[in-house]
Amino acid sequence: MLVVTNVDDLGLHPAVRRAVDLLAKAGVVTSSTLLANGPDLSESVLLQDTHPSLGLGAHLNLLRGKPISNPDHIPSLVDDDGLxxxxxxxxxxxxxxxxxxxxxxxxxxxxxxxxxxxxxxxLTHFDSEKHIHAWPGLFGLAGKLARKYGVGWIRKPLEKNPASRLDKGMLRTRFLQICLLGSRSFDTPRTADCVWGIADQKDKLDPILFEKYINIYRPDVIEIVCHPGYPDAGDGPLPSDFGPMRVEAQWKEEFNSLSQKGWLKIFEKIGAKPVNYGQLDPRTGEFK
Incomplete structure:
Protein backbone atom coordinates (compact mmCIF):
# COMPACT_ATOMS: atom_id res chain seq x y z
CA MET A 1 0.00 0.00 0.00
CA LEU A 2 1.23 3.50 -0.90
CA VAL A 3 0.15 6.53 1.13
CA VAL A 4 0.52 10.19 0.15
CA THR A 5 0.10 12.59 3.07
CA ASN A 6 -0.69 15.96 1.51
CA VAL A 7 -0.90 19.35 3.24
CA ASP A 8 -3.25 21.74 1.43
CA ASP A 9 -2.85 25.55 1.33
CA LEU A 10 0.93 25.86 1.14
CA GLY A 11 1.69 29.47 0.27
CA LEU A 12 -1.25 30.79 2.27
CA HIS A 13 0.66 31.69 5.44
CA PRO A 14 4.06 31.09 7.07
CA ALA A 15 2.38 28.79 9.62
CA VAL A 16 1.53 26.31 6.86
CA ARG A 17 5.05 26.44 5.43
CA ARG A 18 6.54 25.90 8.89
CA ALA A 19 4.28 22.89 9.49
CA VAL A 20 5.19 21.33 6.14
CA ASP A 21 8.89 21.89 6.84
CA LEU A 22 8.76 20.25 10.27
CA LEU A 23 6.50 17.37 9.28
CA ALA A 24 8.44 16.62 6.10
CA LYS A 25 11.62 16.56 8.16
CA ALA A 26 9.92 14.04 10.48
CA GLY A 27 8.97 11.89 7.47
CA VAL A 28 5.22 12.08 8.09
CA VAL A 29 4.23 14.58 5.38
CA THR A 30 5.31 13.65 1.85
CA SER A 31 3.39 16.15 -0.27
CA SER A 32 1.83 19.60 -0.33
CA THR A 33 -0.15 21.74 -2.75
CA LEU A 34 0.60 25.40 -3.46
CA LEU A 35 -1.78 28.33 -3.79
CA ALA A 36 -0.35 30.27 -6.72
CA ASN A 37 -1.83 33.52 -5.37
CA GLY A 38 -0.79 32.86 -1.77
CA PRO A 39 1.23 35.64 -0.08
CA ASP A 40 3.82 33.13 1.20
CA LEU A 41 4.40 31.45 -2.17
CA SER A 42 7.96 32.65 -2.83
CA GLU A 43 9.22 31.25 0.47
CA SER A 44 7.14 28.10 0.23
CA VAL A 45 8.48 26.93 -3.13
CA LEU A 46 11.95 26.67 -1.58
CA LEU A 47 10.77 23.62 0.38
CA GLN A 48 11.14 21.43 -2.71
CA ASP A 49 14.92 21.99 -2.50
CA THR A 50 15.08 21.73 1.29
CA HIS A 51 13.16 18.43 1.18
CA PRO A 52 13.88 16.53 -2.07
CA SER A 53 11.41 13.80 -1.09
CA LEU A 54 8.56 16.33 -0.77
CA GLY A 55 6.23 16.48 -3.77
CA LEU A 56 4.60 19.82 -4.60
CA GLY A 57 1.38 20.20 -6.55
CA ALA A 58 -1.01 22.96 -7.55
CA HIS A 59 -3.90 23.85 -5.23
CA LEU A 60 -6.22 25.18 -7.94
CA ASN A 61 -8.21 28.10 -6.63
CA LEU A 62 -11.45 29.75 -7.73
CA LEU A 63 -12.49 30.93 -4.30
CA ARG A 64 -10.00 33.18 -2.54
CA GLY A 65 -7.81 36.21 -3.05
CA LYS A 66 -6.63 38.06 -6.12
CA PRO A 67 -6.63 35.98 -9.31
CA ILE A 68 -3.47 35.43 -11.29
CA SER A 69 -5.30 36.43 -14.48
CA ASN A 70 -6.27 40.00 -15.28
CA PRO A 71 -9.68 40.34 -13.52
CA ASP A 72 -11.09 42.03 -16.62
CA HIS A 73 -10.54 38.79 -18.54
CA ILE A 74 -12.48 36.60 -16.07
CA PRO A 75 -15.50 38.71 -15.05
CA SER A 76 -17.68 35.74 -14.06
CA LEU A 77 -15.13 34.74 -11.39
CA VAL A 78 -14.54 38.05 -9.62
CA ASP A 79 -16.41 40.66 -7.60
CA ASP A 80 -16.47 44.43 -8.14
CA ASP A 81 -13.05 44.71 -6.47
CA GLY A 82 -11.48 42.23 -8.88
CA LEU A 83 -11.16 39.53 -6.22
CA LEU A 123 4.45 19.86 -10.19
CA THR A 124 3.54 16.33 -9.12
CA HIS A 125 -0.28 16.63 -9.01
CA PHE A 126 -3.36 18.86 -8.81
CA ASP A 127 -6.08 19.33 -6.22
CA SER A 128 -8.13 22.42 -5.36
CA GLU A 129 -9.33 24.79 -2.69
CA LYS A 130 -12.41 23.24 -1.04
CA HIS A 131 -12.30 20.41 -3.64
CA ILE A 132 -14.08 22.70 -6.12
CA HIS A 133 -12.52 20.79 -9.02
CA ALA A 134 -14.93 17.95 -8.09
CA TRP A 135 -17.95 20.03 -9.13
CA PRO A 136 -19.67 18.72 -12.29
CA GLY A 137 -17.69 19.68 -15.36
CA LEU A 138 -14.65 20.89 -13.42
CA PHE A 139 -13.11 17.50 -12.69
CA GLY A 140 -12.81 16.81 -16.41
CA LEU A 141 -11.39 20.30 -16.95
CA ALA A 142 -8.74 19.75 -14.28
CA GLY A 143 -7.87 16.45 -15.97
CA LYS A 144 -7.57 18.19 -19.33
CA LEU A 145 -5.14 20.71 -17.83
CA ALA A 146 -3.13 17.96 -16.16
CA ARG A 147 -2.66 16.30 -19.54
CA LYS A 148 -1.77 19.64 -21.16
CA TYR A 149 0.94 20.39 -18.61
CA GLY A 150 2.24 16.84 -18.24
CA VAL A 151 1.03 16.31 -14.67
CA GLY A 152 0.41 12.63 -13.98
CA TRP A 153 -1.85 12.69 -10.91
CA ILE A 154 -4.95 14.52 -9.69
CA ARG A 155 -6.87 14.24 -6.44
CA LYS A 156 -10.27 12.62 -6.81
CA PRO A 157 -11.83 13.59 -3.46
CA LEU A 158 -13.70 10.33 -3.09
CA GLU A 159 -13.84 9.25 0.55
CA LYS A 160 -15.71 6.08 1.37
CA ASN A 161 -17.79 6.09 4.54
CA PRO A 162 -20.55 3.81 5.80
CA ALA A 163 -24.13 4.86 5.05
CA SER A 164 -24.86 4.70 8.77
CA ARG A 165 -22.56 7.62 9.50
CA LEU A 166 -24.56 10.79 10.18
CA ASP A 167 -22.44 13.87 10.92
CA LYS A 168 -21.02 16.96 9.21
CA GLY A 169 -18.03 15.00 7.96
CA MET A 170 -20.34 12.53 6.25
CA LEU A 171 -22.23 15.39 4.60
CA ARG A 172 -18.99 16.77 3.13
CA THR A 173 -18.05 13.42 1.65
CA ARG A 174 -21.57 12.67 0.36
CA PHE A 175 -21.75 16.03 -1.41
CA LEU A 176 -18.44 15.34 -3.16
CA GLN A 177 -19.56 11.83 -4.09
CA ILE A 178 -22.68 13.29 -5.73
CA CYS A 179 -20.60 15.91 -7.56
CA LEU A 180 -18.33 13.21 -8.96
CA LEU A 181 -21.12 10.88 -10.13
CA GLY A 182 -21.19 12.29 -13.64
CA SER A 183 -17.42 12.67 -13.97
CA ARG A 184 -15.75 10.24 -16.29
CA SER A 185 -12.62 8.39 -15.28
CA PHE A 186 -9.48 8.83 -17.34
CA ASP A 187 -6.27 6.90 -17.71
CA THR A 188 -4.17 10.05 -17.44
CA PRO A 189 -3.96 11.78 -15.10
CA ARG A 190 -4.32 8.99 -12.60
CA THR A 191 -6.08 9.23 -9.25
CA ALA A 192 -5.52 7.51 -5.92
CA ASP A 193 -8.04 4.79 -5.11
CA CYS A 194 -9.56 6.99 -2.41
CA VAL A 195 -8.73 9.73 0.07
CA TRP A 196 -9.05 10.11 3.82
CA GLY A 197 -9.23 13.26 5.96
CA ILE A 198 -12.22 15.08 4.48
CA ALA A 199 -14.75 13.71 6.95
CA ASP A 200 -12.26 13.30 9.81
CA GLN A 201 -10.53 16.59 10.57
CA LYS A 202 -8.97 18.37 13.55
CA ASP A 203 -8.89 15.95 16.54
CA LYS A 204 -10.37 13.18 14.34
CA LEU A 205 -7.31 13.25 12.09
CA ASP A 206 -6.05 10.30 14.07
CA PRO A 207 -3.94 7.33 12.95
CA ILE A 208 -6.18 4.86 14.79
CA LEU A 209 -9.19 6.03 12.78
CA PHE A 210 -7.07 5.91 9.62
CA GLU A 211 -6.07 2.33 10.41
CA LYS A 212 -9.74 1.35 10.80
CA TYR A 213 -10.55 2.97 7.45
CA ILE A 214 -7.69 1.14 5.74
CA ASN A 215 -8.71 -2.20 7.21
CA ILE A 216 -12.16 -1.83 5.64
CA TYR A 217 -11.28 -0.52 2.17
CA ARG A 218 -7.67 -1.73 1.55
CA PRO A 219 -6.69 0.67 -1.28
CA ASP A 220 -3.45 0.28 -3.21
CA VAL A 221 -2.89 4.08 -3.26
CA ILE A 222 -4.49 6.45 -0.76
CA GLU A 223 -4.09 10.16 -0.08
CA ILE A 224 -4.44 11.67 3.39
CA VAL A 225 -5.81 15.22 3.12
CA CYS A 226 -4.73 17.48 5.97
CA HIS A 227 -4.36 21.13 7.03
CA PRO A 228 -1.72 21.49 9.76
CA GLY A 229 -0.13 24.79 10.69
CA TYR A 230 2.56 25.89 13.13
CA PRO A 231 2.07 29.62 13.77
CA ASP A 232 4.56 31.98 15.34
CA ALA A 233 3.68 35.12 17.28
CA GLY A 234 5.22 37.35 14.61
CA ASP A 235 3.47 35.82 11.63
CA GLY A 236 0.54 38.17 11.24
CA PRO A 237 -3.06 37.30 10.27
CA LEU A 238 -4.43 35.36 7.34
CA PRO A 239 -4.69 37.50 4.19
CA SER A 240 -7.80 39.66 4.44
CA ASP A 241 -8.54 39.47 0.72
CA PHE A 242 -9.00 35.69 1.00
CA GLY A 243 -12.31 36.13 2.83
CA PRO A 244 -13.43 34.29 5.99
CA MET A 245 -11.51 31.04 6.56
CA ARG A 246 -11.95 28.34 9.19
CA VAL A 247 -8.72 26.51 8.37
CA GLU A 248 -6.76 28.33 11.09
CA ALA A 249 -8.85 26.44 13.65
CA GLN A 250 -7.50 23.16 12.24
CA TRP A 251 -3.83 24.08 12.29
CA LYS A 252 -2.83 23.25 15.85
CA GLU A 253 -4.80 20.04 16.31
CA GLU A 254 -3.74 18.57 12.99
CA PHE A 255 -0.09 19.55 13.50
CA ASN A 256 -0.14 17.97 16.96
CA SER A 257 -1.70 14.81 15.57
CA LEU A 258 0.77 14.45 12.73
CA SER A 259 3.78 15.20 14.92
CA GLN A 260 2.84 13.29 18.08
CA LYS A 261 0.45 10.41 17.42
CA GLY A 262 2.74 7.78 15.93
CA TRP A 263 1.69 7.88 12.29
CA LEU A 264 4.87 6.24 11.04
CA LYS A 265 4.36 3.31 13.42
CA ILE A 266 0.82 2.87 12.11
CA PHE A 267 2.07 3.02 8.51
CA GLU A 268 4.61 0.30 9.33
CA LYS A 269 1.97 -1.79 11.09
CA ILE A 270 -0.44 -1.76 8.13
CA GLY A 271 2.28 -2.06 5.49
CA ALA A 272 1.87 1.44 4.07
CA LYS A 273 4.83 3.10 2.33
CA PRO A 274 4.88 6.94 2.55
CA VAL A 275 5.39 8.45 -0.92
CA ASN A 276 4.65 11.53 -2.98
CA TYR A 277 2.88 11.48 -6.34
CA GLY A 278 6.09 12.29 -8.18
CA GLN A 279 7.49 8.94 -7.04
CA LEU A 280 4.56 7.00 -8.52
CA ASP A 281 4.20 5.86 -12.11
CA PRO A 282 0.89 7.27 -13.39
CA ARG A 283 0.61 4.42 -15.89
CA THR A 284 0.72 1.65 -13.29
CA GLY A 285 0.19 3.36 -9.94
CA GLU A 286 3.33 1.67 -8.67
CA PHE A 287 6.39 3.12 -6.93
CA LYS A 288 9.00 3.98 -9.56
Missing part, protein backbone atom coordinates in the same frame (compact mmCIF):
# COMPACT_ATOMS: atom_id res chain seq x y z
CA UNK A 84 -12.35 35.94 -6.27
CA UNK A 85 -15.64 35.82 -4.39
CA UNK A 86 -14.33 34.43 -1.09
CA UNK A 87 -17.59 32.74 -0.12
CA UNK A 88 -18.10 29.07 -0.96
CA UNK A 89 -21.90 29.12 -0.88
CA UNK A 90 -22.25 32.14 -3.16
CA UNK A 91 -19.71 30.72 -5.61
CA UNK A 92 -21.55 27.38 -5.66
CA UNK A 93 -24.85 29.16 -6.30
CA UNK A 94 -23.33 31.16 -9.15
CA UNK A 95 -21.93 27.96 -10.65
CA UNK A 96 -25.19 26.03 -10.26
CA UNK A 97 -27.13 28.81 -11.99
CA UNK A 98 -24.76 28.98 -14.95
CA UNK A 99 -23.15 32.31 -14.08
CA UNK A 100 -19.60 30.92 -14.10
CA UNK A 101 -17.98 30.50 -17.52
CA UNK A 102 -15.87 27.36 -17.93
CA UNK A 103 -13.62 29.15 -20.41
CA UNK A 104 -12.73 31.63 -17.66
CA UNK A 105 -12.12 28.83 -15.15
CA UNK A 106 -9.74 27.23 -17.63
CA UNK A 107 -7.98 30.55 -18.20
CA UNK A 108 -7.50 31.22 -14.49
CA UNK A 109 -6.39 27.70 -13.61
CA UNK A 110 -3.98 27.73 -16.56
CA UNK A 111 -2.56 31.04 -15.31
CA UNK A 112 -2.08 29.57 -11.83
CA UNK A 113 -0.33 26.47 -13.17
CA UNK A 114 1.95 28.52 -15.41
CA UNK A 115 2.74 30.90 -12.53
CA UNK A 116 3.90 27.94 -10.42
CA UNK A 117 5.94 26.61 -13.34
CA UNK A 118 7.51 30.06 -13.72
CA UNK A 119 8.53 29.73 -10.06
CA UNK A 120 10.33 26.47 -10.98
CA UNK A 121 7.88 24.24 -9.12
CA UNK A 122 8.16 20.62 -10.26
Missing amino acids: LFGNYSSLLMRYATGQIKLSEVEAEWSAQIEYLLDHKVR
Whole structure:
Protein backbone atom coordinates (compact mmCIF):
# COMPACT_ATOMS: atom_id res chain seq x y z
CA MET A 1 0.00 0.00 0.00
CA LEU A 2 1.23 3.50 -0.90
CA VAL A 3 0.15 6.53 1.13
CA VAL A 4 0.52 10.19 0.15
CA THR A 5 0.10 12.59 3.07
CA ASN A 6 -0.69 15.96 1.51
CA VAL A 7 -0.90 19.35 3.24
CA ASP A 8 -3.25 21.74 1.43
CA ASP A 9 -2.85 25.55 1.33
CA LEU A 10 0.93 25.86 1.14
CA GLY A 11 1.69 29.47 0.27
CA LEU A 12 -1.25 30.79 2.27
CA HIS A 13 0.66 31.69 5.44
CA PRO A 14 4.06 31.09 7.07
CA ALA A 15 2.38 28.79 9.62
CA VAL A 16 1.53 26.31 6.86
CA ARG A 17 5.05 26.44 5.43
CA ARG A 18 6.54 25.90 8.89
CA ALA A 19 4.28 22.89 9.49
CA VAL A 20 5.19 21.33 6.14
CA ASP A 21 8.89 21.89 6.84
CA LEU A 22 8.76 20.25 10.27
CA LEU A 23 6.50 17.37 9.28
CA ALA A 24 8.44 16.62 6.10
CA LYS A 25 11.62 16.56 8.16
CA ALA A 26 9.92 14.04 10.48
CA GLY A 27 8.97 11.89 7.47
CA VAL A 28 5.22 12.08 8.09
CA VAL A 29 4.23 14.58 5.38
CA THR A 30 5.31 13.65 1.85
CA SER A 31 3.39 16.15 -0.27
CA SER A 32 1.83 19.60 -0.33
CA THR A 33 -0.15 21.74 -2.75
CA LEU A 34 0.60 25.40 -3.46
CA LEU A 35 -1.78 28.33 -3.79
CA ALA A 36 -0.35 30.27 -6.72
CA ASN A 37 -1.83 33.52 -5.37
CA GLY A 38 -0.79 32.86 -1.77
CA PRO A 39 1.23 35.64 -0.08
CA ASP A 40 3.82 33.13 1.20
CA LEU A 41 4.40 31.45 -2.17
CA SER A 42 7.96 32.65 -2.83
CA GLU A 43 9.22 31.25 0.47
CA SER A 44 7.14 28.10 0.23
CA VAL A 45 8.48 26.93 -3.13
CA LEU A 46 11.95 26.67 -1.58
CA LEU A 47 10.77 23.62 0.38
CA GLN A 48 11.14 21.43 -2.71
CA ASP A 49 14.92 21.99 -2.50
CA THR A 50 15.08 21.73 1.29
CA HIS A 51 13.16 18.43 1.18
CA PRO A 52 13.88 16.53 -2.07
CA SER A 53 11.41 13.80 -1.09
CA LEU A 54 8.56 16.33 -0.77
CA GLY A 55 6.23 16.48 -3.77
CA LEU A 56 4.60 19.82 -4.60
CA GLY A 57 1.38 20.20 -6.55
CA ALA A 58 -1.01 22.96 -7.55
CA HIS A 59 -3.90 23.85 -5.23
CA LEU A 60 -6.22 25.18 -7.94
CA ASN A 61 -8.21 28.10 -6.63
CA LEU A 62 -11.45 29.75 -7.73
CA LEU A 63 -12.49 30.93 -4.30
CA ARG A 64 -10.00 33.18 -2.54
CA GLY A 65 -7.81 36.21 -3.05
CA LYS A 66 -6.63 38.06 -6.12
CA PRO A 67 -6.63 35.98 -9.31
CA ILE A 68 -3.47 35.43 -11.29
CA SER A 69 -5.30 36.43 -14.48
CA ASN A 70 -6.27 40.00 -15.28
CA PRO A 71 -9.68 40.34 -13.52
CA ASP A 72 -11.09 42.03 -16.62
CA HIS A 73 -10.54 38.79 -18.54
CA ILE A 74 -12.48 36.60 -16.07
CA PRO A 75 -15.50 38.71 -15.05
CA SER A 76 -17.68 35.74 -14.06
CA LEU A 77 -15.13 34.74 -11.39
CA VAL A 78 -14.54 38.05 -9.62
CA ASP A 79 -16.41 40.66 -7.60
CA ASP A 80 -16.47 44.43 -8.14
CA ASP A 81 -13.05 44.71 -6.47
CA GLY A 82 -11.48 42.23 -8.88
CA LEU A 83 -11.16 39.53 -6.22
CA LEU A 84 -12.35 35.94 -6.27
CA PHE A 85 -15.64 35.82 -4.39
CA GLY A 86 -14.33 34.43 -1.09
CA ASN A 87 -17.59 32.74 -0.12
CA TYR A 88 -18.10 29.07 -0.96
CA SER A 89 -21.90 29.12 -0.88
CA SER A 90 -22.25 32.14 -3.16
CA LEU A 91 -19.71 30.72 -5.61
CA LEU A 92 -21.55 27.38 -5.66
CA MET A 93 -24.85 29.16 -6.30
CA ARG A 94 -23.33 31.16 -9.15
CA TYR A 95 -21.93 27.96 -10.65
CA ALA A 96 -25.19 26.03 -10.26
CA THR A 97 -27.13 28.81 -11.99
CA GLY A 98 -24.76 28.98 -14.95
CA GLN A 99 -23.15 32.31 -14.08
CA ILE A 100 -19.60 30.92 -14.10
CA LYS A 101 -17.98 30.50 -17.52
CA LEU A 102 -15.87 27.36 -17.93
CA SER A 103 -13.62 29.15 -20.41
CA GLU A 104 -12.73 31.63 -17.66
CA VAL A 105 -12.12 28.83 -15.15
CA GLU A 106 -9.74 27.23 -17.63
CA ALA A 107 -7.98 30.55 -18.20
CA GLU A 108 -7.50 31.22 -14.49
CA TRP A 109 -6.39 27.70 -13.61
CA SER A 110 -3.98 27.73 -16.56
CA ALA A 111 -2.56 31.04 -15.31
CA GLN A 112 -2.08 29.57 -11.83
CA ILE A 113 -0.33 26.47 -13.17
CA GLU A 114 1.95 28.52 -15.41
CA TYR A 115 2.74 30.90 -12.53
CA LEU A 116 3.90 27.94 -10.42
CA LEU A 117 5.94 26.61 -13.34
CA ASP A 118 7.51 30.06 -13.72
CA HIS A 119 8.53 29.73 -10.06
CA LYS A 120 10.33 26.47 -10.98
CA VAL A 121 7.88 24.24 -9.12
CA ARG A 122 8.16 20.62 -10.26
CA LEU A 123 4.45 19.86 -10.19
CA THR A 124 3.54 16.33 -9.12
CA HIS A 125 -0.28 16.63 -9.01
CA PHE A 126 -3.36 18.86 -8.81
CA ASP A 127 -6.08 19.33 -6.22
CA SER A 128 -8.13 22.42 -5.36
CA GLU A 129 -9.33 24.79 -2.69
CA LYS A 130 -12.41 23.24 -1.04
CA HIS A 131 -12.30 20.41 -3.64
CA ILE A 132 -14.08 22.70 -6.12
CA HIS A 133 -12.52 20.79 -9.02
CA ALA A 134 -14.93 17.95 -8.09
CA TRP A 135 -17.95 20.03 -9.13
CA PRO A 136 -19.67 18.72 -12.29
CA GLY A 137 -17.69 19.68 -15.36
CA LEU A 138 -14.65 20.89 -13.42
CA PHE A 139 -13.11 17.50 -12.69
CA GLY A 140 -12.81 16.81 -16.41
CA LEU A 141 -11.39 20.30 -16.95
CA ALA A 142 -8.74 19.75 -14.28
CA GLY A 143 -7.87 16.45 -15.97
CA LYS A 144 -7.57 18.19 -19.33
CA LEU A 145 -5.14 20.71 -17.83
CA ALA A 146 -3.13 17.96 -16.16
CA ARG A 147 -2.66 16.30 -19.54
CA LYS A 148 -1.77 19.64 -21.16
CA TYR A 149 0.94 20.39 -18.61
CA GLY A 150 2.24 16.84 -18.24
CA VAL A 151 1.03 16.31 -14.67
CA GLY A 152 0.41 12.63 -13.98
CA TRP A 153 -1.85 12.69 -10.91
CA ILE A 154 -4.95 14.52 -9.69
CA ARG A 155 -6.87 14.24 -6.44
CA LYS A 156 -10.27 12.62 -6.81
CA PRO A 157 -11.83 13.59 -3.46
CA LEU A 158 -13.70 10.33 -3.09
CA GLU A 159 -13.84 9.25 0.55
CA LYS A 160 -15.71 6.08 1.37
CA ASN A 161 -17.79 6.09 4.54
CA PRO A 162 -20.55 3.81 5.80
CA ALA A 163 -24.13 4.86 5.05
CA SER A 164 -24.86 4.70 8.77
CA ARG A 165 -22.56 7.62 9.50
CA LEU A 166 -24.56 10.79 10.18
CA ASP A 167 -22.44 13.87 10.92
CA LYS A 168 -21.02 16.96 9.21
CA GLY A 169 -18.03 15.00 7.96
CA MET A 170 -20.34 12.53 6.25
CA LEU A 171 -22.23 15.39 4.60
CA ARG A 172 -18.99 16.77 3.13
CA THR A 173 -18.05 13.42 1.65
CA ARG A 174 -21.57 12.67 0.36
CA PHE A 175 -21.75 16.03 -1.41
CA LEU A 176 -18.44 15.34 -3.16
CA GLN A 177 -19.56 11.83 -4.09
CA ILE A 178 -22.68 13.29 -5.73
CA CYS A 179 -20.60 15.91 -7.56
CA LEU A 180 -18.33 13.21 -8.96
CA LEU A 181 -21.12 10.88 -10.13
CA GLY A 182 -21.19 12.29 -13.64
CA SER A 183 -17.42 12.67 -13.97
CA ARG A 184 -15.75 10.24 -16.29
CA SER A 185 -12.62 8.39 -15.28
CA PHE A 186 -9.48 8.83 -17.34
CA ASP A 187 -6.27 6.90 -17.71
CA THR A 188 -4.17 10.05 -17.44
CA PRO A 189 -3.96 11.78 -15.10
CA ARG A 190 -4.32 8.99 -12.60
CA THR A 191 -6.08 9.23 -9.25
CA ALA A 192 -5.52 7.51 -5.92
CA ASP A 193 -8.04 4.79 -5.11
CA CYS A 194 -9.56 6.99 -2.41
CA VAL A 195 -8.73 9.73 0.07
CA TRP A 196 -9.05 10.11 3.82
CA GLY A 197 -9.23 13.26 5.96
CA ILE A 198 -12.22 15.08 4.48
CA ALA A 199 -14.75 13.71 6.95
CA ASP A 200 -12.26 13.30 9.81
CA GLN A 201 -10.53 16.59 10.57
CA LYS A 202 -8.97 18.37 13.55
CA ASP A 203 -8.89 15.95 16.54
CA LYS A 204 -10.37 13.18 14.34
CA LEU A 205 -7.31 13.25 12.09
CA ASP A 206 -6.05 10.30 14.07
CA PRO A 207 -3.94 7.33 12.95
CA ILE A 208 -6.18 4.86 14.79
CA LEU A 209 -9.19 6.03 12.78
CA PHE A 210 -7.07 5.91 9.62
CA GLU A 211 -6.07 2.33 10.41
CA LYS A 212 -9.74 1.35 10.80
CA TYR A 213 -10.55 2.97 7.45
CA ILE A 214 -7.69 1.14 5.74
CA ASN A 215 -8.71 -2.20 7.21
CA ILE A 216 -12.16 -1.83 5.64
CA TYR A 217 -11.28 -0.52 2.17
CA ARG A 218 -7.67 -1.73 1.55
CA PRO A 219 -6.69 0.67 -1.28
CA ASP A 220 -3.45 0.28 -3.21
CA VAL A 221 -2.89 4.08 -3.26
CA ILE A 222 -4.49 6.45 -0.76
CA GLU A 223 -4.09 10.16 -0.08
CA ILE A 224 -4.44 11.67 3.39
CA VAL A 225 -5.81 15.22 3.12
CA CYS A 226 -4.73 17.48 5.97
CA HIS A 227 -4.36 21.13 7.03
CA PRO A 228 -1.72 21.49 9.76
CA GLY A 229 -0.13 24.79 10.69
CA TYR A 230 2.56 25.89 13.13
CA PRO A 231 2.07 29.62 13.77
CA ASP A 232 4.56 31.98 15.34
CA ALA A 233 3.68 35.12 17.28
CA GLY A 234 5.22 37.35 14.61
CA ASP A 235 3.47 35.82 11.63
CA GLY A 236 0.54 38.17 11.24
CA PRO A 237 -3.06 37.30 10.27
CA LEU A 238 -4.43 35.36 7.34
CA PRO A 239 -4.69 37.50 4.19
CA SER A 240 -7.80 39.66 4.44
CA ASP A 241 -8.54 39.47 0.72
CA PHE A 242 -9.00 35.69 1.00
CA GLY A 243 -12.31 36.13 2.83
CA PRO A 244 -13.43 34.29 5.99
CA MET A 245 -11.51 31.04 6.56
CA ARG A 246 -11.95 28.34 9.19
CA VAL A 247 -8.72 26.51 8.37
CA GLU A 248 -6.76 28.33 11.09
CA ALA A 249 -8.85 26.44 13.65
CA GLN A 250 -7.50 23.16 12.24
CA TRP A 251 -3.83 24.08 12.29
CA LYS A 252 -2.83 23.25 15.85
CA GLU A 253 -4.80 20.04 16.31
CA GLU A 254 -3.74 18.57 12.99
CA PHE A 255 -0.09 19.55 13.50
CA ASN A 256 -0.14 17.97 16.96
CA SER A 257 -1.70 14.81 15.57
CA LEU A 258 0.77 14.45 12.73
CA SER A 259 3.78 15.20 14.92
CA GLN A 260 2.84 13.29 18.08
CA LYS A 261 0.45 10.41 17.42
CA GLY A 262 2.74 7.78 15.93
CA TRP A 263 1.69 7.88 12.29
CA LEU A 264 4.87 6.24 11.04
CA LYS A 265 4.36 3.31 13.42
CA ILE A 266 0.82 2.87 12.11
CA PHE A 267 2.07 3.02 8.51
CA GLU A 268 4.61 0.30 9.33
CA LYS A 269 1.97 -1.79 11.09
CA ILE A 270 -0.44 -1.76 8.13
CA GLY A 271 2.28 -2.06 5.49
CA ALA A 272 1.87 1.44 4.07
CA LYS A 273 4.83 3.10 2.33
CA PRO A 274 4.88 6.94 2.55
CA VAL A 275 5.39 8.45 -0.92
CA ASN A 276 4.65 11.53 -2.98
CA TYR A 277 2.88 11.48 -6.34
CA GLY A 278 6.09 12.29 -8.18
CA GLN A 279 7.49 8.94 -7.04
CA LEU A 280 4.56 7.00 -8.52
CA ASP A 281 4.20 5.86 -12.11
CA PRO A 282 0.89 7.27 -13.39
CA ARG A 283 0.61 4.42 -15.89
CA THR A 284 0.72 1.65 -13.29
CA GLY A 285 0.19 3.36 -9.94
CA GLU A 286 3.33 1.67 -8.67
CA PHE A 287 6.39 3.12 -6.93
CA LYS A 288 9.00 3.98 -9.56
